[in-house]
Amino acid sequence: MCIRDSSSTLRLYTNLIFLSLKLSSNEMIRYYIELISDILNEKEDEISFVLFNEIGNLLRQHKRQQDAITFYQKSKEIFNKLPQKQTKLDQLSVVYCNIANCYLELDNKNEYIEHTKRAVSILNSVYEENDQRIQTLYGKLYQTLSSVNLSLIH
Numbered sequence: 001m002c003i004r005d006s007s008s009t010l011r012l013y014t015n016l017i018f019l020s021l022k023l024s025s026n027e028m029i030r031y032y033i034e035l036i037s038d039i040l041n042e043k044e045d046e047i048s049f050v051l052f053n054e055i056g057n058l059l060r061q062h063k064r065q066q067d068a069i070t071f072y073q074k075s076k077e078i079f080n081k082l083p084q085k086q087t088k089l090d091q092l093s094v095v096y097c098n099i100a101n102c103y104l105e106l107d108n109k110n111e112y113i114e115h116t117k118r119a120v121s122i123l124n125s126v127y128e129e130n131d132q133r134i135q136t137l138y139g140k141l142y143q144t145l146s147s148v149n150l151s152l153i154h
Contacts (some may be wrong), residue, residue, distance in 0.1 A: 010083055017029055017055070036055060045078075045082070046088070048078050049088075053094070056068040056072040056075065060105075068102050069103075075106070076092070090126050093122040093125075096115045099115045100114075113141065119137055120134060
């Protein structure tokens with residue numbers, strides 16, 4: 001497959017994943033996920049970083065958290081290879097938040113806490129501590145920690 005036409009091909013496959021999700025066709029979902037992964041792996045760039053994250057979001061919306069985590073992890077791997085990644089750290093924190101939310105939906109609070117802490121740490125390196133994004137993550141983390149402590153008491 002030529003890289004120059006990969007953008008339209010990716011859009012097509014992403015739409016086919018969406019259709020497969022609507023039809024609950026696991027075989028077709030896996031097939032198109034593999035095709036997209038192959039195309040994106042040919043060129044590890046910022047577009048691939050964003051697309052892996054977006055496909056993870058699509059999968060998460062359809063309650064396929066484990067598949068979504070796989071795509072988010074790949075997005076993180078690509079990020080680490082990007083030049084000038086310092087200017088995109090806020091985008092990486094979004095990926096960590098997405099992973100954290102998947103783990104929360106899977107009722108894995110330990111992984112949720114770890115990934116949320118990592119997102120907060122990244123945002124702390126980019127923004128002032130009183131920035132709203134950081135405060136929001138602290139609030140969510142506090143709520144989760146509170147519910148974990150309450151469940152240990154009962």
